[in-house]
Every structure is written in structure tokens, then in C-alpha cells.
Amino acid sequence: MSNLVILGAQWGDESKxxxxxxxxENADIVARYQGGDNAGHTIVLxxxxxxxxxxxxxxxxxETINVIGNGVVVNLETLFGEIDRLHxxxxxxxxENLKISDRAHLILPYHKTVExxxxxxxxxxxxxxxRGIGPTYADKMNRHAGVRIGDLLEFDxxxxxxxxxxxxxxxxxxxxGVDRHILLDTYRGYAxxxxxxxxxTVAFMHEALAxxxxxxxxxxQGTMLDIDFGTYPYVTSSNCTAGxxxxxxxxxxxxxxxxxxxxxxxxxxxxxxxxxxEMHPDLDEKIRDIGQEYGATTQRPRRCGWxxxxxxxxxxxxxxxxxIAMTKLDVFDTLDELQVCVAYRYQGxxxxxxxxxxxxxxxxKPVYETLPGWQQPLxxxxxxxxIPQRTRDYVAYVEAYLNVPIPIISVGPxxxxxxxxxxxxxxxx
Ligand code: IMP
Numbered sequence: 518m519s520n521l522v523i524l525g526a527q528w529g530d531e532s533k534x535x536x537x538x539x540x541x542e543n544a545d546i547v548a549r550y551q552g553g554d555n556a557g558h559t560i561v562l563x564x565x566x567x568x569x570x571x572x573x574x575x576x577x578x579x580e581t582i583n584v585i586g587n588g589v590v591v592n593l594e595t596l597f598g599e600i601d602r603l604h605x606x607x608x609x610x611x612x613e614n615l616k617i618s619d620r621a622h623l624i625l626p627y628h629k630t631v632e633x634x635x636x637x638x639x640x641x642x643x644x645x646x647x648r649g650i651g652p653t654y655a656d657k658m659n660r661h662a663g664v665r666i667g668d669l670l671e672f673d674x675x676x677x678x679x680x681x682x683x684x685x686x687x688x689x690x691x692x693x694g695v696d697r698h699i700l701l702d703t704y705r706g707y708a709x710x711x712x713x714x715x716x717x718t719v720a721f722m723h724e725a726l727a728x729x730x731x732x733x734x735x736x737x738q739g740t741m742l743d744i745d746f747g748t749y750p751y752v753t754s755s756n757c758t759a760g761x762x763x764x765x766x767x768x769x770x771x772x773x774x775x776x777x778x779x780x781x782x783x784x785x786x787x788x789x790x791x792x793x794x795e796m797h798p799d800l801d802e803k804i805r806d807i808g809q810e811y812g813a814t815t816q817r818p819r820r821c822g823w824x825x826x827x828x829x830x831x832x833x834x835x836x837x838x839x840x841i842a843m844t845k846l847d848v849f850d851t852l853d854e855l856q857v858c859v860a861y862r863y864q865g866x867x868x869x870x871x872x873x874x875x876x877x878x879x880x881x882k883p884v885y886e887t888l889p890g891w892q893q894p895l896x897x898x899x900x901x902x903x904i905p906q907r908t909r910d911y912v913a914y915v916e917a918y919l920n921v922p923i924p925i926i927s928v929g930p931x932x933x934x935x936x937x938x939x940x941x942x943x944x945x946x
Contacts, residue, residue: 741832805818922939
């Protein structure tokens with residue numbers, strides 16, 4: 518058994534989609550367990566570019582079965598849009614290769630309106646993706662309001678829940694854009710189209726485990742956006758950490774063999790919140806430009822910072838990383854010096870634990886170690902021998918600090934631009 522979780526170690530956008538795509542080659546099943554269409558990744562295959570927000574990335578491989586687990590929140594408009602686009606690009610999607618949990622909650626059009634309404638009334642600008650993610654998870658936890666995929670297949674339940682929601686959310690819905698009749702008609706059509714995909718995914722996953730299928734658990738967002746452990750309230754509304762694999766699919770922790778965190782060689786984030794290692798504006802702009810750091814879902818420019826080992830070790834602990842894949846090392850190719858944050862200075866003292874209070878985090882000043890840059894292009898590197906010593910030293914420094922191996926690095930956007938430094942960590946078998 519060598520089932521693998523791949524998840525973001527930072528604030529999302531670590532290029533985990535590329536890693537997931539590469540590992541999907543050896544997976545029988547790729548399963549998503551949290552988040553919704555706030556995720557986004559772009560996969561380039563030859564002359565075709567695929568953009569996926571909701572469907573697991575195994576969909577691009579004909580033999581792979583893809584699962585959307587109960588922990589995911591599903592926007593059907595996005596789902597069908599993605600299925601249609603994939604069909605148009607020659608990728609077949611059917612009930613054979615896509616299974617969706619009947620327990621997953623639905624993102625409905627009013628959730629976006631509620632999100633807008635809440636944002637208007639709040640002094641905290643979270644800077645969400647505006648996909649209705651937060652209000653959908655809030656409804657799930659509230660229990661009266663949540664609408665599950667299973668309800669859609671029992672349409673009277675759906676109708677009742679819709680009426681309840683339109684009534685209790687009437688204030689927000691003054692903003693407009695939600696019509697009961699149109700919604701009912703649209704979702705009646707959606708219900709028929711969705712039915713073949715709806716699966717008891719708990720039973721499916723356990724049959725797969727019993728048959729020793731190779732399973733890849735595909736994380737969305739990133740550890741520092743986790744609702745419990747992230748920089749609350751500048752987080753998403755789901756648990757994005759390894760524990761969510763169990764609750765989001767209905768499997769036990771012993772079904773997980775390996776947890777690979779994906780971290781950039783630096784840090785980026787979109788949205789608000791304190792960011793101790795944020796770079797000086799000139800360098801921030803340079804890194805954003807070289808690394809093309811713009812949101813895949815929202816196109817917003819990402820804020821860039823030096824690698825924060827305090828935050829990364831926190832992520833390694835929470836998730837129990839067995840390995841880390843470090844991406845975008847090539848973005849540093851032209852820099853003569855690199856900084857890594859090894860501690861925070863707070864009220865005159867150094868600390869190496871990540872605070873829960875954003876006020877404390879805001880006052881934390883980074884303590885940096887300076888390492889030499891390699892000042893040569895990495896983008897053509899394909900084998901371990903092609904990697905310059907100074908790049909290895911940078912990677913080794915991070916490994917030693919975290920006590921977690923970094924067997925894989927990525928040196929460019931293409932599938933091929935991945936270098937395995939230690940093959941013993943990267944097999945799915
Ligand atoms: P929400 O998930 O739309 O509620 O947004 C909450 C926060 O999470 C915002 O800062 C978003 O930019 C961020 N976020 C959500 N999904 C992703 C992702 O897939 N990558 C990076 N940031 C994300």
C-alpha cells in the first residue's frame with residue numbers, strides 16, 4: 518500500500534497541479550477531498566492547455582478513475598462547463614471515470630450573493646475567490662441550510678431546502694440575481710445530467726483500498742489557508758491539511774502511506790493578511806514577473822516573499838510530510854543572494870513557532886539566513902547531475918531545517934521540467 522497525498526505546504530498555488538498530474542500517471546484513482554472550484558490548475562499537454570477547477574487532474578489520463586469526495590463543495594455549473602470543455606478537447610468524461618459523492622454539498626447561485634453581502638457588511642477584506650465557498654461550508658455546518666448532492670436526486674427535498682434558503686437569506690438576496698423558478702428549472706435539468714455520476718464514494722474507496730488500487734489524494738488550496746491552522750480569517754473555509762483526506766473521503770488514516778507537501782522555493786499568496794517575508798516591492802515585482810505569479814482562478818497578482826521556514830515547518834508538522842517537492846527553483850536563477858527566514862523576532866525575542874494571532878504575526882520580523890544564488894539557468898536540467906551545487910545547497914539547507922527530504926524539484930512549468938534528486942521517495946508502488 519503506497520497511497521499518496523499531494524497537498525500545498527503554503528498559501529496555495531505551489532504548482533501542485535503539475536506534481537499531481539505527473540504522479541497521476543501511476544495512479545489508478547485520483548481523489549479530491551476538500552475545497553471546490555476555488556482551486557485552479559493549468560496543465561499543458563503538447564499543444565493543448567487544460568484548465569481544471571473541480572474535476573481531479575487524473576481525468577486527463579484515460580485509465581484513471583476520478584473521485585470527488587464528500588468533503589468537496591460542488592458547483593454544478595462549473596462541473597458541467599468543465600466536462601463540456603474536456604469533451605471539446607477530446608477527453609471523454611463519463612460515469613466510468615468520474616464518481617461524485619452523494620454526500621458532497623452543493624454550491625448554489627445564492628451562495629455567491631451571500632458572500633458578496635457578507636463582504637459588504639464586514640470590515641475584514643478576506644479577498645476570496647468569490648465562488649461562494651465560505652457560505653456553502655457555513656450552510657453545511659449549520660445543518661438546516663446545507664443542500665447535498667443526494668437532495669438533488671430527491672427533488673422534493675431540494676425544493677424544500679431551496680425555499681428555506683431563499684427565505685432565510687432574503688436580506689442578502691436583495692442584491693438580486695437569484696430567481697426561484699429559473700433555479701428550480703435549471704437544477705431539475707442538472708439533476709438528470711448529474712445522476713449517472715453520483716456514487717456512494719465511501720463504498721467505492723473501500724473497494725479500491727481492498728483491491729490495493731493505487732490512490733492519489735489531490736489537495737486543493739494549501740496548508741496556510743486551512744480553516745483551523747491557516748492565517749485565520751484570511752483562509753478558505755475547508756481543512757486543506759492531511760487530516761481532511763480522511764474526513765473528506767470516509768477513509769481511515771492507515772489508508773494513507775505518504776504525504777508529499779509541495780512548496781515553492783519562495784512564498785506567494787493572494788488575498789489579504791500579514792506576510793512576514795514579503796519581499797521589497799522591486800524584488801516582489803521581479804519575482805512575480807519571472808514566476809508569472811498571477812492567480813489561475815482570479816488572475817489577481819500574487820504577493821511574493823522569501824521562503825519562510827517557520828511557516829513551512831509548521832506545515833510539515835501538521836501534515837506529517839514524508840517528503841517535500843520544491844517547485845519554481847528556476848525563478849531564482851538570476852539572483853546573486855537568497856534569503857530564507859529561519860525565525861521570527863517578536864518583542865525582542867526569537868521564536869520558531871507559528872503564532873495563531875495575526876496581530877502577533879504582523880509584528881513578527883523575519884530573521885534571515887543568506888545563501889548564495891547559483892546564477893545559472895536551471896530550466897534545461899532534467900537529471901540530478903544537471904543541478905548546480907549551490908542549488909543543492911539551498912535545497913539541503915531547507916531539508917536539514919525541516920528534517921524532511923526534498924526528493925523532487927521543479928525547474929519550469931512543463932511536465933518534463935521536473936528533476937528527481939532521490940528516486941527512492943517518489944514511487945507510488
Ligand atoms: P475562498 O476559498 O474563495 O473562500 O477564498 C479564501 C482565501 O483562499 C482567499 O485568500 C483566496 O485567494 C484563497 N484561495 C482559495 N483557493 C485558492 C487556491 O486554490 N489557491 C490559492 N489561494 C486560494
